[in-house]
Amino acid sequence: MTSPAAVPAIRATGLRKQFRGSDQSTVVAVDGIDLVVQPGEIVAFLGPNGAGKTTTVDMMLGLTRPDAGRLEVYGTSPGEAVRRGLVSAVMQTGGLLNDFTVEETARAIAALHGRTDRVEVVLERARLTDLARRRVEACSGGEQQRLKFALALLPDPDLVILDEPTTGMDVGARQEFWQAMRADAAHGRTIVFATHYLAEADEFAERTVLMNRGRIVHDAATTDVRAAYGGRTVTLRPPPAVERADGIDPAWLAQVRRVLEPLGVTDVEVSAPSLEAAFLALTSGAGHPDRPGHRDHLVGATR
Known part of the structure; x- marks a missing residue:
């Protein structure tokens, strides 16, 4: 070289x-x-x-x-x-x-x-x-x-x-x-x-x-x-009191979307947005960060 x-x-x-x-x-x-x-x-x-x-x-x-x-x-x-x-x-x-x-x-x-x-x-x-x-x-x-x-x-x-x-x-x-x-x-x-x-x-x-x-x-x-186009995913473990046989209490999930800290949530994991999401957004002409709909989001909760 x-x-x-x-x-x-x-x-x-x-x-x-x-x-x-x-x-x-x-x-x-x-x-x-x-x-x-x-x-x-x-x-x-x-x-x-x-x-x-x-x-x-x-x-x-x-x-x-x-x-x-x-x-x-x-x-x-x-x-x-x-x-x-x-x-x-x-x-x-x-x-x-x-x-x-x-x-x-x-x-x-x-x-x-x-x-x-x-x-x-x-x-x-x-x-x-x-x-x-x-x-x-x-x-x-x-x-x-x-x-x-x-x-x-x-x-x-x-x-x-x-x-x-x-x-x-x-x-x-x-x-x-x-x-x-x-x-x-x-x-x-x-x-x-x-x-x-x-x-x-x-x-x-x-x-x-x-x-x-x-x-x-x-x-x-x-x-x-990834950060500009992919969005972020939050995975968390809810407290036992809100767990039900058929899933997580929806009312609690609604609260989680508004605020996390007062609920005693543990094991919160925030993963980086994927390059695949950015790739699909960019090559389809959608998903620009300046357009409505681009935001970090909570996609679910895990036990």
Whole structure:
């Protein structure tokens, strides 16, 4: 990792991309987005199908050119950043040869980058050392994703872009993967990932960029996105006197909504609003914090 820390990892201004549909109609995939990602950030891209995430990622990798606007990766064009080894990607599908072993795959790609010295390092980082002699076709989906991750680390890139990076991994492997990503980010590596695991973005991304219909509808710290759109949930344990066989005394619940402290309520738990609620609110065009109906709320009581 050699890029200047003062230069943004990604800077997009007025970025726009459209395609011609099969019926000759114009489809706007990315509609004038502005985005700055700083070195060392872990950023999640979320959005429904057709939101523009993939097209945005393709432009970041230099795989397609914008129709309008400007896009820089570490102060240069995406294509040049890729050629210099500043950017690597982990894609969801394709890219592996089934007849190669894990180690043969790593050595072949390392030779292209002139970094054969990093083969053992990246296999260790991806927890693949014990699988080095296994053929790719014999690897599980999660192991193949870890191999793609190892390949992405071979040029020691400053920016890693991941598309559904933990598909096929079990919970333990997913946790270990993100621990490695956090360690890399702490040393200055920038992580940008698209995922359909809302819980994964919620847990691991410091910042969330929500896209819908080609536009960025919200871009903030993940905790702020949840707080702005999700509402809060209060779970509590009522005193025994108000518990009944068929549930909790409704009159007492009405009082709880007005005031809590004088009732002697114990074990009150306030959970943060979910990223899923924010995602659904934003991508459906509803649930803005300035609109009526957005509030913290009491959704129930538990024994």
